Amino acid sequence: MPWPFRSGGKWASVPAFLPRPLRKSIPLSGPLRTFRSLRRLLIGLLLLAIVPTGGNARTGWRAHALVVNSLGGALGAAQDKAFFRPFAAQMKVGILRYVWDGDPQPAARQGSGGRAWTVALMEDSTARAACMQGVLLRLGGAPGSADACGVPALREGIALAWDRGRIPVAPHWSDFWNVVRYPGKRGLRKDPRSTLEIALMADGVAPADVYAVLATPDGVARAFRKLSQLRPYIEWWTSPAESARIIGNGSVLMTSAVGGEVAAAGSGQRDVGLQWEQSLDDGLSWGVAPDLDHATRDRARSLLHFMAQPEQVARFASLYHARPDAQSVQPLPMDAAFWQEHLPDLSRRFADWLAVP
CATH class of the missing domain: 3.40.190.10 (Periplasmic binding protein-like II)
Incomplete structure (x- = not known):
């Protein structure tokens, strides 16, 4: 009835x-x-x-x-x-x-x-x-x-998603910053969480050392310098679904993305791949x-x-497949205790950085 x-x-x-x-x-x-x-x-x-x-x-x-x-x-x-x-x-x-x-x-x-x-x-x-x-x-x-x-x-995985129709070989975060070899827009989360970790890994910091580096003033400055290199090419996303949408509709060439959303999107407008090496694991x-x-x-x-x-x-x-099936992939667990302590300060720093033309 x-x-x-x-x-x-x-x-x-x-x-x-x-x-x-x-x-x-x-x-x-x-x-x-x-x-x-x-x-x-x-x-x-x-x-x-x-x-x-x-x-x-x-x-x-x-x-x-x-x-x-x-x-x-x-x-x-x-x-x-x-x-x-x-x-x-x-x-x-x-x-x-x-x-x-x-x-x-x-x-x-x-x-x-x-x-x-x-x-x-x-x-x-x-x-x-x-x-x-x-x-x-x-x-x-x-x-x-x-x-x-x-x-x-x-536990939700945040990986590098890319357009396989334009890049046949899986890129890494260092390639993400290489706009000369791979011209096109890049997607990143409009939040210091995950974005600063990715910037440091792209700058050569080993995943195991990311939070030790980010806990220092020099490490924070290093992460923001790296982001500044990419600033003109960044398309920001603010929700997991949006991270999958901007790569699926061709708005960006590569993006950090919530893996479960990309996997669920299936065959869309683009052939989208997920690179799980140096991915993040968010609880x-x-x-x-x-x-x-x-x-x-x-x-x-x-x-x-x-x-x-x-x-x-x-x-x-x-x-819903939130993480990679391969047991060999070891994502970097996002440090909740670190972000509990540092999120207010790094959010202000991130907002100030965004406000600069």
Whole structure:
């Protein structure tokens, strides 16, 4: 039996358990995922699941729905299938998924629909900082621990993606900077995280030494000097899905990219390759909002428990390939503790560098 929902001021009916977009995205400018930047509004809303179709459920499901913030793209679609829809069907609870910019600060907690988030996916470095600031619910651990708030979700690979139609042999980060031999635009993340590590590796720093170098003033200056060499050729991306889109549509010749999004794009407009040597391995975790009522907090914990079950984990892995299959590839793990400590300062430095013509 169809159920009613409110959209654009009119009542409409859609079949139960089918997704339906409710609102347009509302992007705002500003640095990505930093704690001292202007807050960006949540940029999209997708209805994933509903409660049973009885009269009370049809009129009141939104008031009790869990609002989940995720990163969108192929990752979000895989989470829909592996986690959110099965959980909603099993537990008879609604789920609303927003696509957001990854900043859990209270000022950014209201979506275009006016609903505060319940559970959110974010980078480990963001989760650690938010935990220490009291922005996330402490789920366990010592009071002073920065690891007590995030529930591990997945490890996401950031690799070099390139247009194989124009470059037949897999390039490296040093080739990424060689615009004479390989003329064309380059894509990089508009965030110091991953971008500064890549700049140092392109400048000859061994992956194992990257964070030791980046922890020094000379190392920071070295990374920004390297970025300055490439400045006129950079096309910035701000979301995982965008990193795959700009290489798939030919906007750039090469880009740093979220591997799972590129792999999910499949055969697009370009033959896109992924170079996993000197790739980065970024941890993502689920966080829970700190100011939930008891019933909502219990539903949030139930969702986290559901997503951790082996059956659901295996289903998600079959839908989204976040990392290379080859065991010989050893990506550089992004240092969440380093970024928790240095992200505010390096974000300001990065914003200042961007502002220079």
